[in-house]
Amino acid sequence: MLQSNAIMFGWNRPITGREGMAAELFMHTVNFFEKLKRANSLESFEPIFLVDHGGDLGGYFLLKGTHDQLDTLKSNDEWVEIVMRAGHSLTGVGIIDCFTGTTVPELMARWTKTIPSH
Helix, strand or coil: CCCCCEEEEEECCECCCCHHHHHHHHHHHHHHHHHHHHCCCCCEEEEEECCCCCCCCCEEEEEECCHHHHHHHHCCHHHHHHHHHHHHHECCCEEEEECCCCHHHHHHHHHHHCCCCC
């Protein structure tokens, strides 16, 4: 069974008047991910900020780990609180399971098998 091995935790921009809350939450979230990485509960994380481009995605964290690590993360009380706080200080919050690395060719091979022939 093909399983996701990454999470994209994205947002658009801070809610007007809550920029300070968003900045504090960002630093708290980085510290939380660093703690998980040190405990081998997460393989890696990378914060990414996008330049203004007219879209509704301003930035995201790309979290990588085993499917089990990421499943455990999703039920972690601190993670749940971070996501809830993000909803209070950021617009467009989204959490998406992703496939990276060696799972991509496998997923692509499966996808190409489903393409209807003419």
